[in-house]
Amino acid sequence: MTLSPSAPLSSVDLSTRTIAYFSMEIALSPALPTYSGGLGMLAGDTLRSAADTAAPMVAISLVHRLGYFRQKLSSVGQQTESDVPWSPETTLPSANQIISLTMQGRPVLVRAWRFDVVGTTGHIIPVFLLDTDVEGNDPWDRRLTDHLYGGDTYYRLCQETVLGLGGIALLDALACKPKVYHMNEGHAALLAIGLLEDHLAGTPLKDATEADIEFVRQQCVFTTHTPVPAGHDQFGTDQMYQVLGHERGAAIDQFGCLHNGLMNMTYIALRFSRFVNGVAMQHGKVSQQMFPDYKVYSITNGVHAATWLSDQFQELLDEEIPHWRTDNQYFRSVYGIDPARIAAAHNKGKLRLFSTLAKRTKQHFNPNVLTLGFARRVATYKRASLLLHDPKRLVEIAEKIGGLQILYAGKAHPADNAGKGLIRDVFASATKLNSSALKIYYIENYDWELGGLLTQGVDVWVNTPRRPYEASGTSGMKAALNGVPSLSILDGWWIEGCAENTTGWAIEDGEDEAAEATSLYQKLEESIAPMYANPGAWSRMQQHCIAINGSFFNTHRMLAQYFENSYFPPTMVGATVNPVKRRRSTDPVTAEPALV
Numbered sequence: 001m002t003l004s005p006s007a008p009l010s011s012v013d014l015s016t017r018t019i020a021y022f023s024m025e026i027a028l029s030p031a032l033p034t035y036s037g038g039l040g041m042l043a044g045d046t047l048r049s050a051a052d053t054a055a056p057m058v059a060i061s062l063v064h065r066l067g068y069f070r071q072k073l074s075s076v077g078q079q080t081e082s083d084v085p086w087s088p089e090t091t092l093p094s095a096n097q098i099i100s101l102t103m104q105g106r107p108v109l110v111r112a113w114r115f116d117v118v119g120t121t122g123h124i125i126p127v128f129l130l131d132t133d134v135e136g137n138d139p140w141d142r143r144l145t146d147h148l149y150g151g152d153t154y155y156r157l158c159q160e161t162v163l164g165l166g167g168i169a170l171l172d173a174l175a176c177k178p179k180v181y182h183m184n185e186g187h188a189a190l191l192a193i194g195l196l197e198d199h200l201a202g203t204p205l206k207d208a209t210e211a212d213i214e215f216v217r218q219q220c221v222f223t224t225h226t227p228v229p230a231g232h233d234q235f236g237t238d239q240m241y242q243v244l245g246h247e248r249g250a251a252i253d254q255f256g257c258l259h260n261g262l263m264n265m266t267y268i269a270l271r272f273s274r275f276v277n278g279v280a281m282q283h284g285k286v287s288q289q290m291f292p293d294y295k296v297y298s299i300t301n302g303v304h305a306a307t308w309l310s311d312q313f314q315e316l317l318d319e320e321i322p323h324w325r326t327d328n329q330y331f332r333s334v335y336g337i338d339p340a341r342i343a344a345a346h347n348k349g350k351l352r353l354f355s356t357l358a359k360r361t362k363q364h365f366n367p368n369v370l371t372l373g374f375a376r377r378v379a380t381y382k383r384a385s386l387l388l389h390d391p392k393r394l395v396e397i398a399e400k401i402g403g404l405q406i407l408y409a410g411k412a413h414p415a416d417n418a419g420k421g422l423i424r425d426v427f428a429s430a431t432k433l434n435s436s437a438l439k440i441y442y443i444e445n446y447d448w449e450l451g452g453l454l455t456q457g458v459d460v461w462v463n464t465p466r467r468p469y470e471a472s473g474t475s476g477m478k479a480a481l482n483g484v485p486s487l488s489i490l491d492g493w494w495i496e497g498c499a500e501n502t503t504g505w506a507i508e509d510g511e512d513e514a515a516e517a518t519s520l521y522q523k524l525e526e527s528i529a530p531m532y533a534n535p536g537a538w539s540r541m542q543q544h545c546i547a548i549n550g551s552f553f554n555t556h557r558m559l560a561q562y563f564e565n566s567y568f569p570p571t572m573v574g575a576t577v578n579p580v581k582r583r584r585s586t587d588p589v590t591a592e593p594a595l596v
Helices: 038-052 153-173 191-200 210-217 237-244 246-254 265-271 281-290 311-320 328-336 339-361 391-401 417-433 448-457 475-481 513-532 535-550 555-567
Strands: 019-023 057-062 070-073 079-082 094-103 106-118 124-131 180-184 220-223 262-264 275-278 371-375 404-409 438-443 460-463 486-489 504-507
Touching: 019 038, 019 153, 038 057, 038 106, 038 124, 038 180, 038 555, 057 153, 094 153, 106 153, 124 153, 153 191, 153 237, 180 191, 180 555, 191 210, 191 220, 191 246, 191 265, 220 265, 220 555, 237 246, 237 262, 262 265, 275 281, 275 555, 311 328, 311 339, 328 535, 328 555, 339 438, 339 448, 339 535, 371 448, 391 404, 391 417, 391 438, 391 513, 404 448, 417 438, 448 475, 460 475, 475 486, 475 535, 486 513, 504 513, 513 535
Parallel strands: 019 057, 019 180, 057 124, 180 220, 220 275, 371 404, 371 460, 404 438, 460 486, 486 504
Antiparallel strands: 070 079, 094 106, 106 124
16 A cells, blocks of 8 residues: 555544654555564554554654665575665655654654554554654764664664654654554653653653653553574663763663663663563563563464465455454354365465466475475574485385475574575575475575465465574464465464364473474474375364464454553553653642652
C-alpha cells in the first residue's frame, strides 16, 4: 500500500487514541523498506490487527530512507549489501508537523510522514515515521534516520533519541495524549525521559522524586524480545552525556538505569514500566531470570492472519468461515472443511512458490517431492547448518524417501561475519550434495514477499535454534496458518505449539549438536516422510495446524491479551493517570501524581 503525497490525511481524532506504540522498525507495506525482520514484522502485524479490531492506537517509528539493505549473494554465498532508497516525499503524506529536539548540544529538527494502516472495517491506525532530513539541520543530523540498524553505537544512540524523545514531542505537537506508551523493545526507552520532562514542566530532572517516576511508570509498558545479550542496546556514558546532555545523562544515572557502568536501554525501560513481558511462555521465564529485580510476564507473539494466508486459503475460508478476518478463533472451524480441500489449497501455494522461483532464479523444483523450508535472520545461534550436520545421512534419507528439497533464505547483519560464514557453509554443502535425490538452494534477499511465498508453499518448516535463545519466532506461525507443520527445537513459541505428530515434530534436546541432528534426521526419516507419503494423513495434519495453532498464534489474540493484561488490566479499570503536569518547585503547592 502506498499513498500519494497529495492525498489528504484521513480524518482521525488523535485525542481519542489511548495507546501509543513505539517501535524502531515496522513492516507497513512490501513496498516500504522500513523493517529488517521479525521485530518489524511483529510490529506491523500488531498494528494490522489493531486496525481490524478498531483499537484506539497510534504508532511511532523512524522513516529509514535507505532501508535495511538489499542482499546479493555470489556463486559461493558471499553476501554483499546495497541500500534500498525510497522517497517519503513521493510516497506518503506529511504529518504537517516539525518539532525541535535538543541532542548533541544542538537543536535537531524532526518532521514526520504518515502511513495509515486500514482495517477490514475501515478503522485507521496512523503511523508516524520520524525524519531528520530537514533543511536547516546539520548535514550529519540529516542522515540520522537513513539506515535501519546502521552506523556505529553513537549513530544508534542518536537514532534512539530521535525515536523516544522525538516521538513524545511529536505526539505533544499533535495534541495526542495517550494513557499507555508501549515500548516494543528497548530502542524506544528514552520516551520515558520525555514523559518525565513533560510531567516536571520545567523542574530539573535531578529534582524528580520517586512519585514523579511512578507517575511515568503508570503510563509505560515494555516488551522485551531477546535473551541474547547483543540484543540489548547499551552505550558508554561518554556517548550518553555527549548525545543527551549532562542533565539527562546524570538523571539516567541517578535513576539507576546504568548497568555494569553502561547506559542500558533495557534497564531504562524496566525502570520506567509498570508491566514488562517476554514474547512466549519460555521467554518470559528466561527474561525473569535475566532481570530478577523486575516482574516479567509473558504474552506469546502471533501473526496477522490475513497478511500471511495464501490467496487460495483466504478464498476457501471466506467461503466456509466468513467471520475469520475479525475473529481468528474461527480457525477452529476448519474441522468442518474436507481435509482434501485444505491439501488442495496448500498445493496451489506450493505451485506458486515454485513458479516464482523458476522465474526469479531459473531453478526448477518438483511439486511432488517433500520440501523443507528454513528462512530467518542468519545468526549463529539459529544454526542454519544443523540440518546439514551429517551430509551422508541426509543424502541416504533423500534417496530412501524418493527425494528431498531444502530451501534456505535469510540475511546476515552487515557486521556479522560469523553469520555471513554460515551462508557460505550452506552454499558449500549444496555444491557437494546436490544430486537427483537431494536439492538444496539458498534464495537471496529474504523479504516480505519471499517470506510469504515460502511459508505458504513449503511442506515442512524447520527451525533449529540453540536453546534458550529463540525468544519466540513467528515464521513457523505463518507456516501453520497455511497448513505447514514445523520440525523444530523446543524453544520459543514451539514449546506451546508442538503437538507431536499432530501439528509437527520436536527435535529432541541433546548433549551436543550431533545428538540434535540425529533426532532431526530420525524424525524426518521415520515420521515425516512416511506421513507425507500418505495424502490422507498429511492433509489431516495440515488441518490440525490451522485449527490448533492458527486459532491461537495470531495477533488478534495477542493484542487482546495486551489489552487485558498490559494496557488496561482489571486493577486499572476506572483508574487513569492524571494528565496534569507537576507544579514547579517554586509554586506554593506541590502537586503529587495521583490516580483518579
